Amino acid sequence: GEDVEQSLFLSVREGDSSVINCTYTDSSSTYLYWYKQEPGAGLQLLTYIFSNMDMKQDQRLTVLLNKKDKHLSLRIADTQTGDSAIYFCAEPMEYGNKLVFGAGTILRVKS
Amino acid sequence: DTGVSQNPRHKITKRGQNVTFRCDPISEHNRLYWYRQTLGQGPEFLTYFQNEAQLEKSRLLSDRFSAERPKGSFSTLEIQRTEQGDSAMYLCASSLAGLGGGGTEAFFGQGTRLTVV
Numbered sequence: 001g002e003d004v005e006q007s008l009f010l011s012v013r014e015g016d017s018s019v020i021n022c023t024y025t026d027s028s029s030t031y032l033y034w035y036k037q038e039p040g041a042g043l044q045l046l047t048y049i050f051s052n053m054d055m056k057q058d059q060r061l062t063v064l065l066n067k068k069d070k071h072l073s074l075r076i077a078d079t080q081t082g083d084s085a086i087y088f089c090a091e092p093m094e095y096g097n098k099l100v101f102g103a104g105t106i107l108r109v110k111s
Numbered sequence: 112d113t114g115v116s117q118n119p120r121h122k123i124t125k126r127g128q129n130v131t132f133r134c135d136p137i138s139e140h141n142r143l144y145w146y147r148q149t150l151g152q153g154p155e156f157l158t159y160f161q162n163e164a165q166l167e168k169s170r171l172l173s174d175r176f177s178a179e180r181p182k183g184s185f186s187t188l189e190i191q192r193t194e195q196g197d198s199a200m201y202l203c204a205s206s207l208a209g210l211g212g213g214g215t216e217a218f219f220g221q222g223t224r225l226t227v228v
Contacts, residue, residue: 004153031215042117042202043154043219088153096209097167098144099217101153 006102018076020105022089033090115220123226131189132223136205146202
C-alpha cells in the first residue's frame with residue numbers, strides 16, 4: 001500500500017531535543033523528505049536524505065534512515081518555540097511522479 | 112524567483128458554484144503538482160503535469176475537477192458544482208524533474224483554502 005505512518009503528537013520543553021518518527025513503504029525510494037507546515041501555511045521543505053545514507057545532519061536537524069526497517073526519524077536539537085508546527089515525512093512513489101505523505105506529527109514546544 | 116505562488120489564498124463559495132484556482136510554479140520547473148489537504152491529514156496527490164502535459168490523475172479527481180497548464184507555465188484547477196466535501200486546502204508544488212531521480216526537491220506554495228457553504 002501507500003501508507004506512510006507517523007506518530008501524531010509530540011510535546012517537548014524548549015531547549016530539549018525532539019525526535020519525530022516515520023515508517024515508509026517503498027524500499028526502492030531513492031529520497032525521503034521532511035516537510036514542515038505552520039498553521040494556515042503551505043509546506044516548507046526542511047531536509048531530505050538519499051537512500052544510500054544512514055544519517056544526514058543539517059544544523060539543528062539530524063535525519064536517521066534505517067532501510068532494513070523502513071524507518072526514518074527527524075531529530076531537532078535545542079528545540080525552540082518557533083519549531084512548533086506539523087511535520088510530515090514523504091516518499092516518492094511511481095517512479096517519482098508523486099509524493100506520498102504521512103498524516104503529520106504535531107510538535108508542541110512548551111516554554 | 113519568489114517560489115511557488117497560489118491565488119487566491121482563501122475562497123468561500125456557495126455549494127453548486129464553480130471555482131478556479133491558479134498556481135505559478137518556480138519558473139524553470141518542468142513538473143507541477145496539485146494536492147489536496149483536509150484537516151488533520153497529510154496532503155493527498157491529485158494530479159501532475161510535465162510541462163503542458165497532464166500525465167496522471169488520482170482517483171480523488173472526480174469529473175467535476177479539471178486542471179490545465181496550457182503553456183507549461185502556470186496552472187489552473189477548476190472545481191465545478193462545488194460540494195461541501197470539497198472544502199480543503201489545495202496545494203500546488205513544482206519540481207525541476209521527477210522526484211527521486213534527477214529532481215530532488217518539490218517546493219510547495221502557500222495553498223488556497225476553499226470553504227464551501
